[in-house]
Amino acid sequence: MKIQLISMNSKTDRHSNPVLGWVAGACMMSGSFTSAAYAADIVNGGQLYQTYCQSCHGAQGKPFMPGAPDFTRGDGLMQADTALLVTIREGKNAMPSFRGILKDNQILDLIGHLRTFY
Ligand code: HEC
Numbered sequence: 001m002k003i004q005l006i007s008m009n010s011k012t013d014r015h016s017n018p019v020l021g022w023v024a025g026a027c028m029m030s031g032s033f034t035s036a037a038y039a040a041d042i043v044n045g046g047q048l049y050q051t052y053c054q055s056c057h058g059a060q061g062k063p064f065m066p067g068a069p070d071f072t073r074g075d076g077l078m079q080a081d082t083a084l085l086v087t088i089r090e091g092k093n094a095m096p097s098f099r100g101i102l103k104d105n106q107i108l109d110l111i112g113h114l115r116t117f118y
Helices: 002-012 018-032 042-052 081-090 104-114
Strands: none
Touching: 042 104, 081 104
């Protein structure tokens, strides 16, 4: 199921081998978390995005809010998942903190979804 979704995502053409990228991402994450390897669930991430993020960031990643990054241009996404996780959890300037609202694994699902915009 997940691999099917990722290959849908290869329509962006930018990632020459999305499946390998997914495997590498999953391996990297298993190194940084003590629990079993965690693969982001981008469908769940998409639902969370609609609820918590799209009011500012736009349904397709083009922001409504002045000053918010344009995810379709990759703004703000050129960093490791672990760095993005901290920013989304703690907030940044006009971007609110989601500490206590979203769990880390939900934020990782969201990050998986954000990466589909670019
Ligand atoms: C109230 C509006 C608002 C909401 C809601 C919001 N953001 Fe943001 N977000 C911003 C703004 C504004 C920035 C730019 C912050 C800056 O760089 O000063 C930003 C920046 C970001 C960045 C780039 C961070 C970086 O290091 O440059 C990411 C990733 C992000 N938001 C993800 C999310 C996610 C995921 C959600 C939902 C859980 C979310 N945002 C909800 C307004 C919002």
